[in-house]
Amino acid sequence: MAPTFAEATAINAVDSHTYTANFTSEWCVGSVPHGGVVTSVFLRVAETHFRTTLAAQNQPHTISLHLEFLRRTQEGPAVLVVRDVKLGRQTSTVHIALSQDSREEVVGYLTHSHMNIDNGLSLKTLWSLHPAPPLPPADFRSLLGGTEDHSWKEVNEPHAKFRKVTQRVRTFVPREGQVMPGLVDEWLRLDSGEKFTNESLGFASDSFPPVIEDLWYMEGRDERLPSFWYPTVILNLDIKKVLPPEGVEWLFVRIQPKNVRNGKMDLEVIIMNDIGEIIALSNHVVLLVGTDRNLAARRNGQNKI
Template sequence: MVVSEYDDVIRLEPTDQPATRRGAFTQDWMIGNAVNGGVVMAAALNALREHLAADPDEVTEHLDPVVVSAYFMTASAPGAFTASTELMRAGRRLTTGQVSVHQEVDGGQVERMRAIASFGNLDGTDTYRQSAAPDLPPPDECVSAQQAPPDFLRHNHFLDRVDIRLDPATAGWAVGKPSMRGLIQGWLRLRDQREPDTTMLALALDAFPPVAFDLGLYGWTPTLEFTGHIRRRPAPGWLRVMLTTQNVGGGLLEEDAQIWDSTGALVAQSRQLCGVRPA
């Protein structure tokens, strides 16, 4: 069986400390000068899930992330990392824990991200009401991220791992013609066609270009805080992603993301508070 590159980058090994696991980020998942934040969150959630699955005293069917709140202190770099986990509360419907990701820098440990997440069982989740998925052209009629200039792709290896197809109606910013609506939408899947699961949705929520680009703000937009909700297990196939923003000011903006699976079911949503750094 061929193992996905995504599974490789979130793979963890035990250490001599029961609540600490180690892994390694690679340059293959970088956007600019940092490892993509969604990859960091997915690896952290995997560490916390493994902690819960290995604990004989806990509710082991609580293995789907349901909600995660993450703070990004510093940008993650290629290289080894550790993920330290802590159980906070085990309940009948949700089990909550904390995870912190560190990397060694100049002989000291630097915290990259800290998150609190609750896990549950999303098997057979009912849906009583959901927002409607956007009407998009088929993926083959959308703008592939691989159409970006070669110099851009050379510094964004993440786009060789994740297949992103943007709705042409929301991709004008790529040629200097942002719509100024604060909207980017399109399709997403892993390029090796590994099917999505609930942990991979954390990556998908932070995979698209920043919605600030559609406002003509092309600088760095670092994530300060991220809150994600996983609503149900995704069906196989393409994910439909929509990003919006309504408020920009004081050097900050919010970025709201929604994801629907191939059946049209809403599977994940998030809000990020991002810094705005004009180019």
């Protein structure tokens, strides 16, 4: 039986600034742990660190995250070392480095605050999703039941054997197709029935079907889209709202690249709850490479992505 999301992203404290994790095959893409799972591990380390070592700061919530994926990660144990960079009255920032087999593979900065007691100017804006997505599901239970007259349908990953992590989440997209090429609207639910928490937002920000398929065929290409691996190089996450302590079952996510060029693309990710509130914003820099790069043997123990 596959580990739950909580099990797949579990961490253990070794000392006040060192933590361990263990990446499992079921939450991988090919042989590489899913980038969203890695991101959620960073969020869990920061949450634990501020709840224990830095408890006096009273800053339990990650408000921003920046990760650099220096080398590809792998299944198995990982060590995460925290460095307290700046401890402030309103916000504090830590640096976290993830290593495996003495290779530093992912590094990041996470800033914490207390979002429930922060105060200051708040203003409504006129921003909205454009183009507008199909109306949200009125009854999520009917969505899970596959009701044919629903405006959303479940999508099954065609390369699920390679992208094993897609079997851990249920993804629903517009039944009549996306509102425009290169844009993906989706509703997400963890297959285990676990609830999304703020630490799960790392996974939600990086969980979606391929976004370039419509763009590929829009150019009049007749051949089938090759099987790509989309390794993340940089991931930024800006968390706007604290999810309830018990979590939420469903999240809405919109993903859109602005430029796909020379084997690289950007991704803008908007995460919302079921009443249309922005929960988090994310931006990625992603490579488009052959799946053989994912499965290739490491060279000299320092293989880059």
